[in-house]
Amino acid sequence: MATNHKLTATSRKIEGKGASRRLRTAGYVPAIVYGAGAEPQAIQVLHNDILLGSRFESFYSSVIELTVDGKAQKVLIKDWQKHPFKQLMLHMDFQRVNENEAVRVAVPVHFLNQEKSPAGKTAGLVISHNLTEVTVSCLPKDLPEFIELDLANLKAGDIIHLSDLKLPKGVDVPELGLGKEHDVAVVTVAQIQEEVDPTVEGAEGGEASDEEKK
The missing domain is CATH 2.40.240.10 (Ribosomal Protein L25; Chain P)
Structure with missing residues (x-):
């Protein structure tokens, strides 16, 4: 409500x-x-x-x-x-505001069910919320308090864009009308890249022989 x-x-x-x-x-x-x-x-x-x-x-x-x-x-x-x-x-x-004229307002995004998703249950993944609010355009009577984004099916490698958001009736995202390059990522899932310690890597290779040192 x-x-x-x-x-x-x-x-x-x-x-x-x-x-x-x-x-x-x-x-x-x-x-x-x-x-x-x-x-x-x-x-x-x-x-x-x-x-x-x-x-x-x-x-x-x-x-x-x-x-x-x-x-x-x-x-x-x-x-x-x-x-x-x-x-x-x-x-x-x-x-x-004029009740008969559209307004542009930045509204928060609510992320749902992330912990229940395949990505949320998988170790070694980073889930990034790249946008936490979205600017929408609509009549004042249609202005939502927030936009819900259900992440229940989120998995490794997924990218959720602005165009994937489910908007209430009468509400749109003006930025999407500016071209495909403005359809930015709202949520991304990436694999954690493990850093290799070069000193450990060298130790695994063993000490060079006297012949190799010449």
Whole structure:
């Protein structure tokens, strides 16, 4: 079941670094909302509300109901700035969405049944998740929280490409329309290459005779 994310914000008039610092000290995140043919609007959101939302994986890839000064609108999180090491959001950008226009969003990939697959049960194989998220295009109502990739039949030498993903109805991957070279590998299975110690290899050959040394 899709998670319905909601945020409440208020508009802000004073902008600038000093004003943003004061907002953060007061427990707010300075942000801006733009798009859908309307003027950009500077807003502020409670930092605790952002932390609560970010506990869900889908928070950054779902349509959010953002209420600003009592007026609700549908938005996507398009950009954010976090503190380098503190659990602190510094700034956020929200983009308004039109329910009748397609959006492009990077959604996570969920890998299923890998440990049950032939490759997962075989020693000496490396299973690589080359992509952990995929950018999809669809109407806001069709936006999935994630894409599932069942690896139950994965075996040695397999390569799963973007075009192999099973997408929900109404959802596509724009990158696939750019040509075959953009049909990149999502998952690969490779054999571990054992390195041969040259000192051991030389020892196995024995010491050269006096005649060979001349």
